[in-house]
Amino acid sequence: MEPKASDTDDFLESTVLLDEAQYEEGFKDGYNDGLGLGKEEGREVGLKLGFQVGEELGFYRGCVDVWSSAIRVDPGAFSARLRKSIEQLGELVDKYPLSEPENEQVQEMMNTMRLKFRVISAMLGVRLEYEGYPKSSETDVVDF
């Protein structure tokens, strides 16, 4: 049979319990604050990145649409290789998984599109460039 806790033990116990209680309250406050801040920042970053990706994809889509119209008007003005490349770029834009930002392959898909765009620009003989991303000749800066 265990001896009853003495008065001294009770006194210390309530202090310790108070300490723990305060800690828990502080933790809860902090966590809730952080949760709010995190969601805010997450939304901002998501918006920014989403906009950047959307703008670049939109740029390529726009170019492909104009080029495709030109091809319909005068197919002979473009070589078979050029027509095929424009078609391929269009397919790449369509295939991009817009609602899967955490898909690991999106960076590679974006690079493939950029490369295809450069090839088409060279074939068309125009100095077209999407302004939004850093050139490969500069150091890789991820604006994130």
Add this chain to the structure above:
Amino acid sequence: MDFLGGSLELRERQRLEGHTDRVWSLAWNPAAGVRGIPAMLASCSGDKTVRIWQEGPSGSWDCLAVLEDTHTRTVRSCAWSPSGKLLATTSFDATTAVWEHVGGDFECVATLEGHENEVKSVSWNTSGSLLATCGRDKTVWIWEMQPGNEFECVSVLQGHTQDVKMVQWHPVLDVLVSVGYDNSVKIWAEDGDGDDWHCVQTLNEASSGHTSTVWAVSFSSNGDRMVTCSDDLTLKIWDASSSPSETSDNSCGSWRLLCTMSGYHDRAIFSVNWSREGVIASGAADDAIRLFVESKDNSVDVPSYKLLLRKDKAHDMDVNSVQWNPKEPKVLASASDDGTIKIWELLEVPL
């Protein structure tokens, strides 16, 4: 190449002056120097011009033409098409110009744009249908020649992580090699039907490759072997005889290191070129030209190469390019930071 026991000498035949800045690169016209057509050499320089030199009937060289007012910056590299009718020149101005030899004149018939910045090298494939260029933007571009001297971009190859210094087509296989500042040698091939070029093999430090910038590459005349030179002061000989392909485990292709020549150079080696007779010439930052041949030592299984000759003070400054005359295999041209080009002859002097 057998030597009968005399001593070898690299004798200076002539010094070509005219460029007003360093001479970066040289190219012998493959259709000249034969059938009564005088030998012709192209050189390109930091003075933004390309000079065409021709050998006169007495054997002395004169400047036939100066190609100027086209490139707006240093002309870094030049290469003749296999037919000898066209000359491609690449520049720090990010363009590649194609010139046609008409009469005694050279006319710029095409300008290839696409690289983001300095274009460092150009190479024609054996059939003359494809042109490859590379540059500081880390990419390699392949262009296809169309009727009417038009060029269409076939592919832009990414993979190098730094400045690409040189591209060279294999003399027999439809395979392209590129080398660069990222210390690697990359082999590119096409996937059969389309324009799908990709890197089938990378020879880097892990595959016993160079440990510093690779400046140049040259194939033996039949394409069995390839030599590369580097800032790491070595020359490496590779087996380039088989058609490389990506094996299923993706870890190795079929080109492998045969031999490393170290201890012969103490400064960076900028250029290397393999003659039709199997002599390898190197041009280095110590102003010297060195010649190497395979040593027929039967006691070892692995191929080995020996130093044949060292020409100190071949130039007053860095030797940027060495090129053997494809028609006269003992004649060598060299270009230097000192702004001159020299024509040499490899002679055996009886003892």
